[in-house]
Amino acid sequence: MKKSITLLLTITLVSALFLFGVTVPYADETTGLTGETIKVGVTSDVTGPTSQIQTPLHTGIKTYLQHINDQGGIYGRKFKVIIEDGGYSVARDVANFKKLVYKDRIFMLFEIGSTGSGVALVSQITKEKLPTLMTSTTDFFIRPTRPYHFTEGATYEDEIKVLFNYIVNVLKVKEPRIALVRADTEHGKVGSRTFRKQLEAYGLKPAGEEVIAPGAIEASSQVLTLMRAKATHVILHTTEGNTATFFREAKRFKYSPMSLGTKYACAEDVMRIVGDAAKNFVATNSFSSWYDDSPGMLKMREISLKYHGKKGKYMLYRHYTQGWCQAILVVEGFKNAGKDLTRSGLVKGMESIKNLDMGGLMANATFSPTKHQGTKYCRIYKADVKNIRFIPFTDYIKAAK
Numbered sequence: 001m002k003k004s005i006t007l008l009l010t011i012t013l014v015s016a017l018f019l020f021g022v023t024v025p026y027a028d029e030t031t032g033l034t035g036e037t038i039k040v041g042v043t044s045d046v047t048g049p050t051s052q053i054q055t056p057l058h059t060g061i062k063t064y065l066q067h068i069n070d071q072g073g074i075y076g077r078k079f080k081v082i083i084e085d086g087g088y089s090v091a092r093d094v095a096n097f098k099k100l101v102y103k104d105r106i107f108m109l110f111e112i113g114s115t116g117s118g119v120a121l122v123s124q125i126t127k128e129k130l131p132t133l134m135t136s137t138t139d140f141f142i143r144p145t146r147p148y149h150f151t152e153g154a155t156y157e158d159e160i161k162v163l164f165n166y167i168v169n170v171l172k173v174k175e176p177r178i179a180l181v182r183a184d185t186e187h188g189k190v191g192s193r194t195f196r197k198q199l200e201a202y203g204l205k206p207a208g209e210e211v212i213a214p215g216a217i218e219a220s221s222q223v224l225t226l227m228r229a230k231a232t233h234v235i236l237h238t239t240e241g242n243t244a245t246f247f248r249e250a251k252r253f254k255y256s257p258m259s260l261g262t263k264y265a266c267a268e269d270v271m272r273i274v275g276d277a278a279k280n281f282v283a284t285n286s287f288s289s290w291y292d293d294s295p296g297m298l299k300m301r302e303i304s305l306k307y308h309g310k311k312g313k314y315m316l317y318r319h320y321t322q323g324w325c326q327a328i329l330v331v332e333g334f335k336n337a338g339k340d341l342t343r344s345g346l347v348k349g350m351e352s353i354k355n356l357d358m359g360g361l362m363a364n365a366t367f368s369p370t371k372h373q374g375t376k377y378c379r380i381y382k383a384d385v386k387n388i389r390f391i392p393f394t395d396y397i398k399a400a401k
Contacts, residue, residue: 029342032107038077038334038341040065041084041100042111049215050239054113056314057135058083058214059322061110067303068331075339083104086113088214092400093117101128105342108346110326111135125149131346139191141371150350152326152389153286153362154398156187156377157194159262160235161399162284162378164198166260167233169400177207179231179257181222181238181246184211191237191262207231212242215365226257233258234281240267244274251277264301266318266381271388281383283390286362286375287321289387296359300324318390323351325362329374332356363396 019236029194032039042061043072045054050288066080073079082104084096093113097248100106108131112118115137122141125132125148133150134141139157154162167176180195181190190393192209199206208229223246226234236243239271243265248255261283268289288297329350334341337349353374356365365374376398381390 021321028120029344030107031343032074032105033341036077037080038074038108039080039082039104039106040330041082041104041106042098043086043093043109043113043117044084044111044392046083048086048113048323049241050088050114050264052241053239053267053317053319054111054318056320057323057326058111059314060320060325061327063304063307063320064324064327064331065139066307068327071135072074074331074334076149077339077341081110085289088114088115090114090120094120096123097121101130101271102228106130107343108132108328108330111323114185114187117146117191119186122146122149129343131199131343132349133330133350135322137187140190145370145372148347150329150372150374151369152329152365152374153169154263154284154358154376155373156190156237156262158215158376158399159284159378160191160198162380163235163262164202164217164398165262165400166282167258168202168271173233175202177232177233179208179210179226179229179234181210181212181219181226181234181242182244183214183238185214188237191235194354195235195237207233212238212245214239215241216245219245219249221251223253223255225394227255228255231257233260236261236265238262239264240269243267244270247274247277247281256280258282263378264319266315266390268318268388268390271385272381275387279385281357282393283381283383284378285381286317287325288361288379288392289318289321289390290316292360292392294360296361297321299359300361321361325358328352328358328361329356329365 040215042058044058045051055161055221062081069078086093110156112134139155142151166175182191210225212219254281259281264281266285332353333350336352337345340351350365351369363375377396379392380394
C-alpha cells in the first residue's frame, strides 16, 4: 500500500513539474538511443512566416538521413527524425523542446526555429548536455564556444562584415551611405548590432535603419524614409518575403539603391515574385544552389531525385542544401564517435572533423574543442532574373574585419 501511494505521489509530482514548466533531468549519455535507432529532434517553422525557408531546410535533413538509413544506418542504427511545428514562435519552440527532450527523449537536436528561440533555450541545452546543431545565425551560440552547440556556416555577423568589405574594399565606394532593413526580431537585432559596429569600424555615418514586420506586404514608409536619407546602399537582413516586399515598394517609388542581402534574402523566390526589380541584387550565402555543377551537388541531385522525383519542389531551394549539409556534418560526427555511442562521444566526434570535403556544397568544414563553427566562409551571389537563379561571382570568402 505504501509503495502504491509513493508511486502515485511521484507520478503526480513529475506531471505537475512538467505541466508548470519546471524541467526534470531525464537525460543521460544514451537517452534517445537503442541498438537499432537514434532519435533526433527538430523544432521548425512549418506553418508560420518563415516556413518557406525552414520547410526546405528540414526536408534536406530528412532526405539525407533517409539515404543514410537506406545504406544501413550508422553502425547498424537508423535515424528517427521527429519534427515539431514551431510556427516561428519562441513560446511554441520552447514547448516543442520540452516535448522532444522529456517526452520523446531525443538523443540530439537538429535545428531550432528562430534565433530568438535559440537564445531562449541555450542554457537549457547546456544543462541537459544535449548535442545540438543549429543554423548558423549568430556568434552568441559559438563565440565563445559552448560545449553542446555546433553550427555549420557563416553567421549573420560574418555575412554583414563580408558585405561591408565588398562595398568599401572591393567596389571602393567613397563615402557610401549604407542603410539596413531588418525585422523586429532577434534575427533582426543581431543584424542591427553588427551593422552599427561595422559603420564604426569603417568610420561611416549611418544612412538609416528601417524595420519591416515579419510577413508584412507593405513597406512604403520605410522606402520613402531611405529615399529621403539618400541611402546609396541598402543591406537587406531579411527573409525572402520581406525582401520581396522591399523590392516591390522600391520599384513603385522608383528607388534603386544598390541592394545587398544576407543568407535568407538570397532566395530565388524573390525573383519569382518581383521580377526585374531584383535585377541588381547581390546576396551572401554559405551554400550552393541546386543548379551548381560541383561534385557534391551532382550527388545531392542524384539522391534527391531518387526520393522526390522531378516534382520535389523543396529540393530546389538553397535552404534544402543547407539542411543537407547539416546532416552530412552530423553523420560524420556519428561515424567518428564509433559504435559505443554516447552524447559526449558525439560531441568529440564532431570536434574531430577536420577539413571535411563538402564537395562544393559549402566550404570545407573543420571543428575542434575550441571551434564549433564549421566554416566562416560564404560566397556572394548575383541575381540572374531571366533564369531565376543566383549565380556566384566570388569564391568562398570570409570577413575582413
